[in-house]
Amino acid sequence: MSPVIEVRNLRKTYGAGDTAVHALRGLDLTVEKGEYIAIMGASGSGKSTLLNILGCLDIPTSGTYLLDGIDTGDFDEEQLSLLRNRKIGFVFQSFNLVPRTTALANVELPLVYAGVRRAQRRERALAALDLVGLKERTHHRPNELSGGQQQRVAIARALVTSPAIVLADEPTGNLDTDSSREVMAILDRLHASGRTVVLITHEDEVAAHAMRTIRVVDGRVAGVLV
Amino acid sequence: MRLVEIAAFAVRGLTANKMRSGLTTLGILIGVASVILLIAVGNGASSAVQQSIAGLGTNILTISPQRAQQGSTVKPLTTADAAALVGPDSPDVKYASPVVSAQATAGYGGTSYAISQFIGTDPHYFETTNSGVAQGNLFSDNDIQQARKVVVIGATVATQLFPGVDPVGKSMLVNNIPFTVVGVLAAKGSSGLQDADDMAVAPLTTTQNALTGYGSLTQIVVQARSADALPNAQAQVTTILNGRHKVSQTADYRILSQDQLLTARTATTETFTVLLASVAAISLLVGGIGITNIMLVTVTERIREIGIRKAVGAPRSSILGQFLIEATLLSLFGGALGVAAGMLGTQFTIAGIKPVLVPSSVLLAFAVSALIGLFFGSYPASRAAKLRPIEALRHE
Structure with missing residues (x-):
């Protein structure tokens, strides 16, 4: 069985010539199905760039990225959006909920783009919100929710399509200790139920939840901590 | 999706x-x-x-004296000119009304009002300019012969001078000369540039006596028999006036048709x-x-x-x-x-x-x-x- 993520010699360069910034310099990474991985590194190390490429939000300058055995390098923008919709659930540090839109509608969003029918959509979105403990807050808008609640809505949105991987870019970065604990508990549960989770963090405490911790330095994997 | x-x-x-x-x-x-x-x-x-221009009628010619230029003499337009325009030599001319006009201040009771156009003319003028009477009567040829001090006033003058009063039969002072109001003209409305109802019409003779004197006419208003006859009427009028004024090169009068006015x-x-x-x-x-x-x-x-x-x-x-x-x-x-x-x-x-x-x-x-x-x-x-x-x- 092929790994969920297989990255070979990944490079990402911003700009050109003398001012070029090399965010990734030939990075290799393999993530097996059901793994729980934390990526750590100083700011500017390229870890966010890596996660954005893994989430198909950005494309690498060179190198190969196989997602679920599919080479994403051959894909155009239209196919990538399909991939983001079906295979990937992304959780951002700043939540990125659609403003002035209810929690339920936010969670339903990926399902709408997936073409799921209304009744089934509602059912699955409610189930996802239930999973993150927000069944009571389905009709609240983002500005009526606390940061922790917003992030839980974002996680519900990430997992509602049953993606192959859940990617989280510093999911607790903007949260207080209690909210962080709740969010990590949810991610732990996701892992326990068999999902593949990759997250970026600065905090050792958060990284401790993961099976493996990968340290990224200067755009390369510097070490793996099991 | x-x-x-x-x-x-x-x-x-x-x-x-x-x-x-x-x-x-x-x-x-x-x-x-x-x-x-x-x-x-x-x-x-x-x-x-x-x-407002179309309302005046499409079969009208207006003859007015040309201002004197150097080296040319200008003969005034006279009542005789107007009378000569209607006759066997001009079969397409129906009427020719001599017109004098002046500004006048009218008074009634305690109020006074400056009428922007006080016109002296003959009764055909009303027909030529499509002016109907709303109250009372128009004046007659007899009034002209007798030089009676009668006047027909426009709607604006009536409302300004006789608010809430029937003006017919009342005596109003025009430049301190008493005139009897015999009728009120139907309102024509404002043309946006000037108020067509701000006027009064009196017999030519009376007006010349009382207000303008016996100089040149301000205008002769000619009504052709029909709109189609207008070009012929204009030609006939030109011939007659050229003869009477002995015009060799430049005419000392100007003929404007309603058409030209409309175009302008x-x-x-x-x-x-x-x-x-x-x-x-x-x-x-x-x-x-x-x-x-x-x-x-x-x-x-x-x-x-x-x-x-x-x-x-x-x-x-x-x-x-x-x-x-x-x-x-x-x-x-x-x-x-x-x-x-x-x-x-x-x-x-x-x-x-x-x-x-x-x-x-x-x-x-x-x-x-x-x-x-x-x-x-x-x-x-x-x-x-x-x-x-x-x-x-x-x-x-």
């Missing part, structure tokens, strides 16, 4: 921010309404002028209409820039939202569709309201002018603002939809 779902996103996008949608709609509304209204006012002004006036109002149209064009431009602005701001502030939608897997087509539908709804809604407001505005009289709606202006204003709204609503959105999700998300 069905169209219904995209349309639902669009509607939700509009209702989620009612303030923004409202302001956008208002911008389009004002743009459309002002263009429609401005063009209608311009059109109303020019048609009012045309109507139309040229004036056309200038006016062009002026208003350019004002309208500028307001359309300004309205368009306003719409452009609001649409650009609206889309720019939502680039992040576009990024979010892309991140959860929205294809470009659905994002484009959503913004296109939003822009269409706003443009159509704002445009329709603007058309309604503009049409409502044309129901009112603005600065003494009754606006006349130009159907093509409604179409033009609506189409231009709708297209501007559509373009500037969807073009930046399409650019944003082309961004990679991470670029759109990072947009501040």
Whole structure:
């Protein structure tokens, strides 16, 4: 069985010539199905760039990225959006909920783009919100929710399509200790139920939840901590 | 991904921010309404002028003395000239009324009023100028022969001098000379430039006696037998007057037909209409820039939202569709309201002018603002939809 993520010699360069910034310099990474991985590194190390490429939000300058055995390098923008919709659930540090839109509608969003029918959509979105403990807050808008609640809505949105991987870019970065604990508990549960989770963090405490911790330095994997 | 779902996103996008949608709609509304209204006012002004001229009749020639030039002598227009114009030599001339006119101050009771046109003429003048009587009677040839001090007043004079009183039979002072009011003319209305009802008409002889003296006539108003006979009548009048005034080169009088007057006036109002149209064009431009602005701001502030939608897997087509539908709804809604407001505005009289709606202006204003709204609503959105999700998300 092929790994969920297989990255070979990944490079990402911003700009050109003398001012070029090399965010990734030939990075290799393999993530097996059901793994729980934390990526750590100083700011500017390229870890966010890596996660954005893994989430198909950005494309690498060179190198190969196989997602679920599919080479994403051959894909155009239209196919990538399909991939983001079906295979990937992304959780951002700043939540990125659609403003002035209810929690339920936010969670339903990926399902709408997936073409799921209304009744089934509602059912699955409610189930996802239930999973993150927000069944009571389905009709609240983002500005009526606390940061922790917003992030839980974002996680519900990430997992509602049953993606192959859940990617989280510093999911607790903007949260207080209690909210962080709740969010990590949810991610732990996701892992326990068999999902593949990759997250970026600065905090050792958060990284401790993961099976493996990968340290990224200067755009390369510097070490793996099991 | 069905169209219904995209349309639902669009509607939700509009209702989620009612303030923004409202302001956008208002911008389009004002743009459309002002263009429609401005063009209608311009059109109303020019048609009012045309109507007032047409109301005078289309079979009239006006003869007035030419101002004296160096090296030429000017013979005055006389009552005899007027009388000579009707006869066997001019079969197409029906009447020729001598006209003198002056400004006069009229008084009745404690009030006084400056009449802008006090006219002395003969009874045919009323028929020639399409003037009907509303109260009382007109004066007769007999009044002229007897030089009776009788006067027929216009509607404006009647309301100014005799508020709430029947003027017929009353005696009013014209430059301190008592005249008996025998009739009131039917109102003709304002032509936008001058008040056609601000006048009084008295027998020629009386007026010359009392006000103007026996110099040259101000005008001779000639009525041809029909509108078609007008060119012939003009030729006959020219021949007769040339003979009487012994004109060799330059005539010492000037003949204006109603047609020429209409052409001259139309040229004036056309200038006016062009002026208003350019004002309208500028307001359309300004309205368009306003719409452009609001649409650009609206889309720019939502680039992040576009990024979010892309991140959860929205294809470009659905994002484009959503913004296109939003822009269409706003443009159509704002445009329709603007058309309604503009049409409502044309129901009112603005600065003494009754606006006349130009159907093509409604179409033009609506189409231009709708297209501007559509373009500037969807073009930046399409650019944003082309961004990679991470670029759109990072947009501040």
